[in-house]
Amino acid sequence: MAKTPAGKSAAPKKTAAPKKTAAKPKTPKAKVTPGAPALAPAAALARINTRSKFTLFNLLGQPRGYYLVEPVELERDESAGSAKSVAHSVIVVDRSGSMYSDLAATKETLLKILTLDEYAQYNLLVTLISYSSVGDVTCHFERVPIREIMKKDSKYQKDIKSIRTSCATCISQGLRMASEKVKAGELTAITIHTDGYANDPSSNSEATALIKLCDDMSGKDVFVNTLAYGNYTDFRLLSRVANAGSGSCIKAGDIGAVYSSLYNSTKTLGSSVTPPIEVPLGEYDYQVFISRGAGRANGSAGTLSIRGLKSEDDAIVYKYKKLTKAEYDKLDVPVEQTSEGVFAFAKGNLAEGNLNTAKYALGSTFDATLVGAHARALTNNQVAAMAQDIDALMLSDPGQLSAHTVLDQVPVNKKIPFLVLINLLDANRGNFVINRQALQEVYVRRGLKRIPGVRNDDGTVTEPTLKTEFVNEDTYLPISSFDVNRNTATMNMMLTRKVRLVPAAGGAPITEVAGIKLDSLSTFNNYTLVGDGELTVPYLKVKISDKSLFDKLMNEGVLELDGAPATKYDKDQEYTLRLDQLPIVPPFEGTVELGGVFDDLAKLKVLSSLCGAHLKEDAADLTPEQVEELKKHYLSKSLFLNFPTTNPYAKLEDALSDGSVDTRTSYKIDVGSKHILNLSKLHSANKFLDRMYEVVGADGKPMEKPAFEDVLDGSVTYKHKTLSAKTKVTKVDDFMKALFDDFLGLRPNGAVVKILEGAGADKLAAIVKDRAKGKQPGRKEFVEALADARKKLDARSDALFAEKLSALVFYVGATGLLPDEVEAKAQSADVLAGKYPDLAFSKDEKEGTFFEVGDTILSVYAKTEYFSRDK
Template sequence: MTSQKTKFAVYNLAGKEKAFYLTEQVKLEIKPDAIPKKMVAHSIIIIDRSGSMYYDLEPLKETLIKLLTLDEYSNSDLVITLISYSSKGDVTCHFQRVPIQELMKPDSSYIAEIKAIHVTGATCISQSLKLAQELIQNEELTAITLHSDGYANDSSFNSESKAIEVICHELQKISVFVNTIAYSPYSDFKFLAKIANSVSGTCLQAGNIKEVYDALYNTGNVLKEATGIVIEEPLASDYSYQIFFSPTAQKINGTNQTFKVFGLKPEDEGFIYKYKQITKAAYEQLKDVPIAQNDTSVYLFAKANLADGNLNTAKYALASTFNATLTSRHAKALTNEDIANFTQDLEIALFYPHILAEHEILDHVKVNNKISVLELIDILSQHRQHIIINLKHLQANYQRKGIKRVNGTRGENKELITPWLEIEYLEPGDYVQMGSFDINRNTATINMLLRRKVQLITAAEKTPITEVAGVLLNDLMTFNNYTIVSDGEINVKNLKVKISSKKAFEALEEVGVIDGGEFDYQKEYTLELADLPLVSFAGNYSSVEGLFTQLAEIKTLSSIFAAHLREESDVFIPAQIEELKKHYLSKSLYLNFPTTNEYTDLKVALSNGTVDSRVSYKIDIGGTEILNLSKLSSANSFLDKRYEVFDGETGEIFKKPTFALGLNENITFRAKTLSSRTKVTKADDLMKGIFDDFLGIETTRKVAEILNLVGAGSLALLLQAKHAGTPVDKQEIINAMTTAKEKLDSYTEQVYREKISPLVFYIGATGLLPDEMNAQAMTADELGSKYPHLQFAKSEQEGTFFVVGDTVISVYAETEYYSKTPVAV
C-alpha cells in the first residue's frame, strides 16, 4: 500500500476559515495471490410493496424479469431469493436460493410469483432485512438489493431504526453488501443511504426505471465475479474518520471505526482517506504537506458529512473545493429531495472527475460582497417617503407568485357574479409612492405593499359612493402586494424609481445600487436587485429560545378576543357594521370585496398553461412539545371542543357555543367531561390553561401575565372584577378587548420583525442554520421518536428538522400554484 498526505481548510460561505484538516490517502493493492477462490453468489432482492409503490411496482417487476433473463446467460451459478414487505408482520419470501437457470425455465412458477406481487399496507423494512439475514450462508458472497419509496415507520420509526441498526451491525461481520434504491423524492433517502453506507453498499435516488435497471445490472456484474474480496481497515487512534473510495466499483463508505468492504472485483481500484482535525497553528506548521482544496479528499469529506446529517459542514466542505458551480447549485439544500440531488452531484464529481472541467473552479470561495437585499430594504424603508416607483414598469415585468383572484363569487354554473360596487383610482399616473416592506413569517419572502387612493363607485352607473353609515369615504385605499423575493429567489430584477431627496440618493449611491453622477430629482434611476446577495453571511441572528411558548400563549389569547369582537366594534353600532358590510367595507374601513380564483377548474388551468406549480419551502419555529403555531385551534372551535356554554338563569346549554355569547349577561362556562376516546394534545393543554383562567374556571393569573407583558393590564382588572361578580359594562369590555388585541398583535409583529423573520429569511435564502446554531438535520420520524408529543401534518412528515435548545426549526416543502404571466408575442 502507498500513502500520501494532504491538508485542506474548511471555509464558510462568507469565505472565512472555519476548521483545518490533515488527510492521509492510502492506495490499496489487491494482489492476485490474495484473491479468494470463486464463491457461490447469492442475490437477495427485497421489494417494497407498500401502498405508495402503486405506480412503481409494475415497471419494477418487468425490469427485474428482464435482468434475470440476462443473469441466466452471464452467471449460471447465481442463486436468487425474492422477498417483499409492507406492514409489520406482512413480510413474504416468495422463493429462496433458487438457481437462476431453474428460475428462468419456460412457464416458471417463480416468474409467475414475481408477476403476482401487489401493493398492500405500510412500510416495515426491518422484517425483510431480518429474513434476508437468516437466509445468508457462509462461504458465499451475498448482495442484498433493498427497494423502498417511503419511510421505515411501522410500527414506529424509533423501533425500525433500532432494529435495522442491529441487523446492519450483524451483516458487517459476513460477506454481504447492501445496495438501496430510493424510488421517489418522498423516500427517506438519508436513512437508506445510512443502511448502504454501513454495509458496504451504495444508495441510489432513482429518477426513472432505467436508473433502477442500471443499479441492478451493476450488482449482477459484481456477483458474476463472486471472489469474496474483502477490505478491512481499522481506524488509527489519531484519526477521527475514514472513507473507503472506489471509483471503479462506485463505492463510498465512511465510518468513525473499523470498516469492512465487500462487493469488489479483482480489477477494482480502492483508496482509503483518513481525516484528522488540527489547529490552525499545526496546519501552518505542516509546510511540507501540500494544500489540496479542489481535491477528491474534500469532495469525499462533503459526502460523508452529508450522509451524517451535518448539512452546514457538508456545504462548507463543498464551498472549500472552490467549485462555484456546485456550491451555487446546492448551497440552499435543505429537504430530503435536495439532499438526494446534492449527494448525486457529489458522486458524479467523484466517479467522473472529467465533469469538473465543465465547472467554474476558482482559487477561493466565490463570495458576493455587494450589499444584501435585506440591508437594501432597510435603506429603502428609511427613505421611502422620498422615493416613487414606476408602477407601469413593475407591472409589465412582474411574475405573480400566487393565484390571481378576481372580485366576485361563483354561481351554480361557476359563472362569475361581480359585486355591485367597484373601485376607481384617484391617482392614475405611472408613479406611486414606494411602499412598505414585509418579511414573511415562515418563508424567505419579501413583499412590498403599495397603497393607492381610490373611491367606491357603482358598477352599473359609475356613481361615486362618498358616504356610508355616516362615514365620509375620503381616505379609501387599495393595497397591492408585490413579491420582491420569493422563497429565497429574486422575483423583481430591478425597480425604476425617482428620488426627491439628495440624502436618499446619496444613501443608495453609497451602496452601489444606482448609477453615480450628480443628484437629479427629474431623472429615473434603476435599482438593480438581480445580482445582490439576499443576506449577509456575516450577520448575527438573535436567539429564539423561549419565544415559541410566548407566541403560542399570545396567539391563544388574541384568538379569544378576535372571537368576541367578530361582530362588535369599539366605534360602530351593529346597524352601522351591517351597512359597511353591504358596501364591502370592514369595521376598520378597509375594502373587503369577495374574491374567487380566476380559473374555474385547476386541472384545466394547469393543462392550458395559465396556472403552474412551484415548490415553496416553509420554515417554522416551534417547541419540543408543539411543532408550530398551526397546531393551535381557533378560539371558538376549542371552546366547542372542551367547554359547555349555558344560560345561568334557565340552564339552557347552547349547542353551537361561541365567545360572542360571553358578552351577554347570565352566560356561564364549564369544562366538558371528556370521553376516553378524546385525544388531548400538548397544544390543547397550553390553550386550556389560558381558557380556564380567562373564563374564571380556574385562577392561574396566566391571562394577566400575558396582558401585562404587552401593556394591556387594564383588561386583566376588568376580567378579575367580572369573575368576582362585579357588573362590568359590555361596551367597556369591548373597548378594552379591542385595545388589548391591538397590543398583542403589535407585540407579536415586533417579535417576528426583530427576531424570527430575519432568521427564517436567512435559513430559507441560504439553506443554512447560522453557525452559532449547531444542530444536525433530522427527519420527522427521528424527531418524533425523540419527542413523541409532536404531531406532523402530511407536508411536515417529509420535512427536515433542527433542534436548537428547546426550539425546533422545521423546514418542509409545499406545492404552491401561481398564475403565469402571458408571454408577449
C-alpha cells in the same frame, strides 16, 4: 498484503505511491485573502498519498475547524474472493402509485439485465421483492438461478411483467424481507428502487427502521444500493441508507442510469470479490472510504463496514483528526485544500446527512464551479445534484477539475439571501408592481389540484351556477402581502384582483344581492414562492416606481435587463428580478442563540390575544334572509367569495394507485421551553378568562361565559376563580396568569407595561398603569389603544421571528435537519417527557423529534403531504 479473514477488522496501511497518478494541484495555503480572489493553477484531482492538513471554512470564509487527513490503503486478502461459490441479488422494487409512470420501463430494464447472455455462466441467485403500503410486500420469486430466469418465456419473466402499482410507500418492509434472505457464505447485493418518500406509516419510523436494518447487517457479506427515480424522491434518506449499507445511491434521471446501476452490481456479484472488511475509527474523528473502481464513497464517524469489493478495485480510506488551531499551526505537513481528501470529507458528510458540514467542506476546496452550483443546496433535488457532481469528479472523471474555476480562498456568495430580499420588498410594497402573466408562465404549483364544484355521493360533480370574471386585464399588479410561514419553509405572496359575479351559463353580471351592492368584489390569489424550501418561481418581472428601491436592488445584483445587470433607472422599464441565484437562508455564523426567544414570543402572543378578544368586529347588520341569499351566491356576510371546490378524483386510494396523486414529506417546526412545548399550548384570551377568573357585573352578579368584548365599558370587576378539584393548574396557566393579573390590575407587577412599551404600544401601557391604580379607561380611548397595541405587538412578534427564527425554520423545514451549528441530540417525546414532566404532548406530537438548545426546545414533525402529478 496481509490476509484478512472474512468479517474481521482490516489493519490500515499507509498508502504507497501509486504507479500512475495525475499531477497534483498546487494548492495555496489555506487563508482568507483580502480583496478579489485569485485563480489557482489548473490541475486534475489527484489521489493524495501523504499526510496533509486543511482548514474547514464556513460559507462566509471564516475558519470553523482544522483537520489532519491521512490516506491509508486497505489490507485485503485478494485470494479469498475466488473461493466464493454463490452470489445473491435481491431486487426490491417500489410499486406504490407514484411509480405508475416508471414501472413499465423498470420492469423492462429488469428483464434486459436478467437475460443478458454474459450471465449464463454466473453462479448467481436472484430474489425479486416488491412493496407499497404497510403490510403490502410481496416476494415474487426467491433464490432462483439466473439461468432459469433467462429461459425463454420463463415463469419468472412473467412474474416480473405482472407487477402492478398500488397506494403508498413503506420501504422498510421491503428491506426487512430482503435482509431475511441473506445467508452466510455468499455475497448478497440488495438494490432498492423507489421514486418517493418512505412515509408509511410515518417518516420518522421509516427512517429509523431503514437505518437500523442496515446497521444490523453490518459485518455480513451484503451491501445495499439505492436507486432514486426522478425529482420526487427522498434522496437524502436513500443516500443515508446506501451509506449505512456500504453501497451507493444513484439519482436515476432516466432509465439508462437504472440499467447501469443494476448492470454494475450484477457484474460485481459475478466477479471475484474480497471478504467484508471492518475498518475501526481508531484515534481519528472521521473516515471516508473511496473506490473509483467500485464507484463508492462511504463515510462514518465510527467503524466503516466495506462489502462487495472486487479484487481489482482500488480502495483507500481517508482518516480525519480534528485539531486545535495551535496543533494545526505546529503540524509540519503540507496544506492541501483542493484535494481528494477534502472532497471526500464533503461527500462522506453529505451521505450521512451532515449538510452544512458537507457544504463547508465543498467551500473549503476553493472550487468556485461546484460551490457556485451547490452552496444554496437545501432540498432533496439540490442535495442530489450536489452529490452527483462530487461523485462525478471523485469517482468518474478527476480530470474535470482542471476545467473548474479554483480560487485561493472560499468562493463567498455575496448575493442577498432570499428571506432578506423579501423583507426589503415587503417594506417597499407600494414602490413596484409585478407582471402577473409572466409570473403565471413560470410558476410551478406544488399542491393538490382542485376543481370547482361539489362531489355527490354517486361520484359526479355539481359545478357552481355562478363564476367570476376579472374587471380589468391587470397585467401589472402590486403585491398585497408577503407571508412567511412560522412553522414551515414556506413563503406566500398574495395578489388581489377586482372581479364581478356572473352566471356560469352566461348572462349579465350580478350587481346586487338582496339589496347589497356587489361593486367591490375581489379575489385573493396566493402564490407559493417557496414551498418546503423549494423555490417555485425563478424570477419576477417588475416595474419600479421608486429610484431608491431600484438602487438597492441594483446594488444587490438581483436586477437584470435583457440578460445583463441593470444599471439605469427607468420607471417605465420592466426589469427581471432574479430569485434563483440567491441562497434561501443566510449562512449561519457562529452558534445559534435562542435563549429567551420562546418566552418573548409567548408574551407577545398572550397580550395580542388579549387585545384581539376585546376587539370583536361588529358583523354587518343583515337579516337571516339576506345572509341566506348571499350564501346562495357563494358570498359570506363580509362579501368574500366562497366557491366550493373538490378534488378531481372520487377516492384518494385510486388517485394514489394510478399515480395522479403522490406524497412527499414536509417538516413542521415548533419552538418551546422546558415547561411549555409550543405556542399552540397557550389558551385563547377568552378561554383563559373563563378558566381562571370570575367577572362580576355592575349588578354584583358573576357573568356566565364572560368574554372581553362584552366588558369594554369598564363596569365589571375581576376576581380569581375558586377552582374545582378537577382543574389541573399547569405551567401554561402560571405563565398566562402572571400577565393577566398584571393587565387586569389584580396583581400589578410591571411585566405587561414593559412588553407594551418595548413594542411601542405606549397608549395601552399608560392605561394598564392607570388600571393598576384603580382607574378605568373610557371605552373609545380603550378601543383605540387596544387596536394600536395589537398591531404593534404583532409587528414586534414578526420582527423577533424574522431576526431569531426565520432562517432556522426555513433550514429545518427544507431539510428536516438542524444546522450543524446547533449541537443538540435528537430525542423522542418519551425521553423528553421523562426529563420535563410539565410538557404535554398530543397524539401527533408524540411522533416528533425534539432537540434541546439551551433553554429552548425545538420540535420537528414530519408530515405527509399530497400533491398532484402529471402521469
